[in-house]
Amino acid sequence: MGFFSASEVQSASRPNGKMYSCASCGLHRLASTPRMKPFGNFSKGILNIGEAPGETEDEKGKPWQGAAGRLLKQMYRKLGIDLFEDCLNINAVNCRPVNEKTGIGRVLSDKGETRPPTPEEINSCRSKVLKVITEQKPKVIVLFGAAAVASFLGHRWKKDIAGISKWRGWTIPDRDFNAWVCPVWHPSFVQETDGKEVETIWRQDLERALGMLEVPFPAWQDEHQLVEIIESPSQLDLFPELVAIDYETTGLKPHAPGHKIICASVAYNENKVQVFMMPEPKAAKRFVSLLADKQIGKMAHNMKFEDTWSAVYLNQPVQNWKWDSMQAAHILDNRPGVSGLKFQAYVNFGVIDYDSDIESYLKGVDSKNANSLNRIQELISTSNGAQKLMEYCGLDSLYEFRLAMKQQRSIYG
Amino acid sequence: MKIDKAELLTALEVVKPGLANKEIIEQSTSFAFMGDRVVTYNDEISISHPVKGLNITGAIRAQEFYQLLNKSKKAEIELVVTDNEIQISAGKERAGITLAQEIKLPLDEFTLPDKWHSVDPELLTAIKFCAFSCSKDMSKPVLTCVHVRKDGIIEGCDNSRITRYKIKPLAVKTLLIPVSSAMHLTNLNITEIAEGAGWVHLKTTEGTVFSCRVFADSYPDTNKFFDVEGIEMKLPKNLKDILDKAGIFAKRDFSSDQLTTITLADNKMKLRTESDAGWFEAEGNIRYTHEQASFSVNPAFLKEICEKTQACILGDRVLKFEGDNWQHIVALLVRTR
Numbered sequence: 001m002g003f004f005s006a007s008e009v010q011s012a013s014r015p016n017g018k019m020y021s022c023a024s025c026g027l028h029r030l031a032s033t034p035r036m037k038p039f040g041n042f043s044k045g046i047l048n049i050g051e052a053p054g055e056t057e058d059e060k061g062k063p064w065q066g067a068a069g070r071l072l073k074q075m076y077r078k079l080g081i082d083l084f085e086d087c088l089n090i091n092a093v094n095c096r097p098v099n100e101k102t103g104i105g106r107v108l109s110d111k112g113e114t115r116p117p118t119p120e121e122i123n124s125c126r127s128k129v130l131k132v133i134t135e136q137k138p139k140v141i142v143l144f145g146a147a148a149v150a151s152f153l154g155h156r157w158k159k160d161i162a163g164i165s166k167w168r169g170w171t172i173p174d175r176d177f178n179a180w181v182c183p184v185w186h187p188s189f190v191q192e193t194d195g196k197e198v199e200t201i202w203r204q205d206l207e208r209a210l211g212m213l214e215v216p217f218p219a220w221q222d223e224h225q226l227v228e229i230i231e232s233p234s235q236l237d238l239f240p241e242l243v244a245i246d247y248e249t250t251g252l253k254p255h256a257p258g259h260k261i262i263c264a265s266v267a268y269n270e271n272k273v274q275v276f277m278m279p280e281p282k283a284a285k286r287f288v289s290l291l292a293d294k295q296i297g298k299m300a301h302n303m304k305f306e307d308t309w310s311a312v313y314l315n316q317p318v319q320n321w322k323w324d325s326m327q328a329a330h331i332l333d334n335r336p337g338v339s340g341l342k343f344q345a346y347v348n349f350g351v352i353d354y355d356s357d358i359e360s361y362l363k364g365v366d367s368k369n370a371n372s373l374n375r376i377q378e379l380i381s382t383s384n385g386a387q388k389l390m391e392y393c394g395l396d397s398l399y400e401f402r403l404a405m406k407q408q409r410s411i412y413g
Numbered sequence: 414m415k416i417d418k419a420e421l422l423t424a425l426e427v428v429k430p431g432l433a434n435k436e437i438i439e440q441s442t443s444f445a446f447m448g449d450r451v452v453t454y455n456d457e458i459s460i461s462h463p464v465k466g467l468n469i470t471g472a473i474r475a476q477e478f479y480q481l482l483n484k485s486k487k488a489e490i491e492l493v494v495t496d497n498e499i500q501i502s503a504g505k506e507r508a509g510i511t512l513a514q515e516i517k518l519p520l521d522e523f524t525l526p527d528k529w530h531s532v533d534p535e536l537l538t539a540i541k542f543c544a545f546s547c548s549k550d551m552s553k554p555v556l557t558c559v560h561v562r563k564d565g566i567i568e569g570c571d572n573s574r575i576t577r578y579k580i581k582p583l584a585v586k587t588l589l590i591p592v593s594s595a596m597h598l599t600n601l602n603i604t605e606i607a608e609g610a611g612w613v614h615l616k617t618t619e620g621t622v623f624s625c626r627v628f629a630d631s632y633p634d635t636n637k638f639f640d641v642e643g644i645e646m647k648l649p650k651n652l653k654d655i656l657d658k659a660g661i662f663a664k665r666d667f668s669s670d671q672l673t674t675i676t677l678a679d680n681k682m683k684l685r686t687e688s689d690a691g692w693f694e695a696e697g698n699i700r701y702t703h704e705q706a707s708f709s710v711n712p713a714f715l716k717e718i719c720e721k722t723q724a725c726i727l728g729d730r731v732l733k734f735e736g737d738n739w740q741h742i743v744a745l746l747v748r749t750r
Contacts, residue, residue, distance in 0.1 A: 002571075002572030002573050002744055003570065003572055003573075003575065003633075003635070003638055003744060004553075004556075004570075004572055004633045006552070006553070008555075008633040009548075009553040009554065009555040009556045009572065009633060010553075010554060010555065010630075011554035011555050011628055011630045012629070012630055013611075013628050013629040013630055014554050014628060014630075015554075016551060016552065016554065017551030017552070017553075017554040017557060018551070019456065019457060019626065021456055021522065021626075022519065022522060023438050023456045023519040023522060024437065024438070024456060127611070127629060130629075131629075384730070
């Protein structure tokens with residue numbers, strides 16, 4: 001823990017410090033159209049990011065010239081969009097990926113040996129992709145397939161990025177680029193998959209993405225400014241009818257000796273949160289009274305966690321649970337890997353990676369022991385560790401509150 | 414063609430930092446001759462330097478050519494280019510080194526701009542001064558750069574300390590130059606600067622053109638850390654020697670874990686460092702009559718700045734040192750009273 005968090009000192013142009021360039025990639029030497037330029041008139045502000053040029057694209061020098069491109073063009077036309085008039089088109093990798101061992105791309109293409117781009121090639125081309133986004137300022141970015149997702153997110157999403165299945169269908173208000181980001185399947189996947197279902201889902205995802213053209217990009221203020229750190233729970237404000245709560249603790253389960261709640265936060269609404277270091281349970285009366293108050297509804301993300309810790313550590317079972325935003329996330333979308341708060345905060349509010357410098361301290365030292373202590377005490381012993389932990393805790397309950405409200409609007413209308 | 418050996422060797426010395434250790438990129442371990450210039454490129458840095466009387470196009474393996482020239486005692490050498498060879502004659506000795514006539518270095522990665530701006534000669538002093546604070550930890554990529562700000566503030570930070578040096582404002586936008594590249598600049602007499610896409614270019618009075626890649630990222634805001642209030646004091650003059658010894662017992666895998674604990678009370682400074690191998694303690698006199706304060710700091714970092722001054726301000730979380738045109742802060746861990 002030093003002056004800056006891990007996320008503040010990351011580099012988009014050099015992920016993990018490694019330099020990626022055309023020279024280190026080398027695909028341009030094999031391509032008929034090296035470093036393919038963006039193509040399209042961009043009149044509606046849509047940026048399509050595909051995987052990489054194939055044989056036909058490489059020969060013609062433009063993206064979306066093959067069978068997959070034709071399918072996309074047709075689908076866009078059905079949805080009222082002209083692929084090359086309304087959009088700008090680029091790829092995650094701007095040169096055609098081919099096997100270097102056999103020879104030049106043109107010879108290989110006759111044998112049908114175009115291959116998917118490697119992670120190194122995607123990394124090498126990322127700066128070009130990001131440059132187009134930064135310069136052109138698209139309203140909507142459609143990411144076609146896993147390579148496009150990896151290109152756009154790979155340097156910023158430090159958790160399990162997984163495949164396109166996890167990402168498709170979301171309309172993400174990405175704050176770093178002030179654009180709606182919409183991952184969808186690549187048209188070649190739709191083409192190669194039997195059955196109408198895939199095409200229907202693809203069409204729905206594209207409709208949803210294009211619908212974002214009419215939705216103004218949200219104006220958020222920096223949520224760190226909304227987190228009020230208070231010295232003790234006795235300074236908590238008057239509670240409204242509904243609050244979201246969140247704990248940072250020494251481990252997953254409270255039962256083993258030595259475990260405790262380190263800090264807690266209470267979100268009062270979508271723009272107000274207070275957070276404090278948890279004193280001994282006896283000195284946390286005001287907070288305990290909140291948990292006991294049957295008139296005040298409680299919300300959490302994975303409420304089982306807060307429920308158990310409240311009952312065991314504070315000796316106060318939580319009264320009147322109203323909402324668990326993790327369960328609701330699963331009900332709204334039951335794909336694996338999408339119900340975590342960090343994923344939900346990104347896809348719903350465009351906030352990426354607000355926990356990377358805290359995360360390692362919250363993992364148990366012994367991954368096989370559920371009662372293991374984590375390194376949170378080490379974190380708070382550093383000069384600004386406690387403050388960072390409290391900010392993180394506050395943001396958690398703030399996003400929980402916002403997420404719960406959004407979910408309720410989605411479920412109840 | 415007859416060439417002054419010393420001049421050619423000087424040119425090779427100047428462009429050597431642009432050679433790659435391994436030939437990941439074709440010809441990146443070669444000297445490329447482009448007319449009257451010798452050029453190197455390793456994908457991070459490209460350097461070119463003129464040599465009077467030289468007129469060759471092609472690339473030649475750097476190691477053999479440099480070693481041969483370096484061992485020659487003659488003041489003048491003769492170079493003759495054949496189809497695939499460059500023949501070097503010096504007195505009664507002759508050698509031939511394979512010459513690739515086509516230059517395959519990807520020099521199209523950058524374009525030298527037309528517009529150049531003069532630069533404060535202090536720039537290199539500033540870079541050198543701040544470089545020691547830059548991080549070598551690639552998990553913090555942005556901090557492995559020297560931050561060359563348009564407003565003339567040059568800074569380096571490794572997340573535990575920040576060093577700043579003020580020069581005249583620059584005529585180019587703010588730059589993030591990898592410290593590994595910037596260190597090669599410090600031996601050159603840079604007079605002009607120009608910006609390119611993803612690159613910065615610098616020229617010397619001798620005609621060297623040094624081009625290096627820059628990071629396309631933002632540096633975190635350091636301003637907030639320099640506003641330090643606290644106790645002004647002067648550290649003991651012999652602290653450097655004490656810290657040197659303390660460093661023996663502070664060795665750890667990560668620099669953030671290499672700590673010595675300093676306690677100030679009753680005009681005394683006590684220092685203690687421990688490791689599995691043993692411990693070290695020392696005491697020195699200091700003018701300090703405030704309440705007892707204790708903090709931990711990396712002894713090597715403190716020693717480096719003590720080379721420049723002993724006057725400092727003890728803040729809540731940092732020690733701040735200041736000179737005429739520079740400032741330096743070191744983070745303290747768990748300061749207690």
